Amino acid sequence: MVVTGDFVHNSGSPGQITEFKRITALIDPKIPVYYTPGNHDLGQTPDQESLRNYQKNYGNDRFSFTHKGSSLIGFNTSLIKARLTGPEQNQFNWLLKKIKKSQGNQNIILFCHYPFFNKTVDELTAYSNIDLEYRKKYLELFNTNKVDAVFSGHYHNNNLATYGKTQLVTTSALGKPLDTAPSGMRIVKVYTNRIEHKYYGLDELPDSVHFINLPDLR
Numbered sequence: 001m002v003v004t005g006d007f008v009h010n011s012g013s014p015g016q017i018t019e020f021k022r023i024t025a026l027i028d029p030k031i032p033v034y035y036t037p038g039n040h041d042l043g044q045t046p047d048q049e050s051l052r053n054y055q056k057n058y059g060n061d062r063f064s065f066t067h068k069g070s071s072l073i074g075f076n077t078s079l080i081k082a083r084l085t086g087p088e089q090n091q092f093n094w095l096l097k098k099i100k101k102s103q104g105n106q107n108i109i110l111f112c113h114y115p116f117f118n119k120t121v122d123e124l125t126a127y128s129n130i131d132l133e134y135r136k137k138y139l140e141l142f143n144t145n146k147v148d149a150v151f152s153g154h155y156h157n158n159n160l161a162t163y164g165k166t167q168l169v170t171t172s173a174l175g176k177p178l179d180t181a182p183s184g185m186r187i188v189k190v191y192t193n194r195i196e197h198k199y200y201g202l203d204e205l206p207d208s209v210h211f212i213n214l215p216d217l218r
Contacts, residue, residue, distance in 0.1 A: 001031055002074065004153035004171065005038025005113030007058070011050065017057050036074040037061050038113040038154060045082045062091065064098045070109060070190050071102035077114040077152070080134050088134070092141075099145045106192050110142070110150040115170045118159050128155050142166045149195050151188070157181060158199050171199060 003024075008016035027033055035058050042050045042061075054061060061076040075095050079087045102108045116130045116139060117123050125131045130138065142150060143164035151169045156178035159170040172181040182201035189196040189211055200206070 001027065001033045002072075002111045002151070003033065003035050004111055004151060005036055005078075006040040006153065006173070006175075007035070007038070009040055011041050011043060011053070021057075034063050034072075034074055034111070035059065036063075036111050036113055037076055037078055039078055039081070042076075042078045046076075046078050046084065046087075062094070066102075066105060068190075069105055069192065070107035071098070071105045072109050072111070073098050073102070074111040077112040077130065080130055080138070081114050083131070083134075092137070096141060099141065099147065103145065107149075107190055107195060108145070108147045109188075109190065109195065110147055112150065112152050113154050115152045115155055115159065115161075116150065116163075116168060117161060118155065118170070119161070121161075121163060139163045139166070149197075151186070151197075167195065169197060174202075 007020045010016055024033060037054055037058070041058070042054055051061065063074040065072055073095065075091060079091055099108060114130050115128065116135050118129055121135070121139065122132070123129065129135070143166055147166050149167040149169060151171065153171055153173065155170045156173045156176060157170070158172045158181050161168040169186070171186040172179070172184065174183055174185055177183055181199065182203070184199055184201040184204070186197050186199045187206075187209060189209065191211070191213065
């Protein structure tokens, strides 16, 4: 399970953090849970103190692991959105290294908070996307290195876009959707030759998930 940010509304509220931890502790311990930070977890402009508090409460602000031949990488888009030049470049170098190391794997799947864009790749910088000056840098990194999909949150709505062969998937909120989608989550099926995903409202969640193998067309 991956939570793509905004675990709480107020990062300075011990009560909200405690409640988030109480809820996530109910997840079956056999299911690993990974986090990428949102702006409500770090503030609009992260600093050393907010990053330390985040790490104290939730662990590292990025992750990388391989599972059944696929690379799954989470990173901190709040550093990018806030234009924190040094931390952003350090993370970019880390991300580049992880993606390059993943080139022999079947799929490369990324997770973050901010969508890189919502409707068009050249849309103006706004609250719900990554700034134009950074957007191209990362999208070219993804496209050049065969990243299959980037999953994000923040928008509190569902949205699908593509850049080259990279899917850009934004998922609505479990806690407070801001459009017509109900509170829910996205189930992602990862095959050797494709990635499938669908958003479910909480009342629509299936009791089990079934995989259908198809010939490898790549």
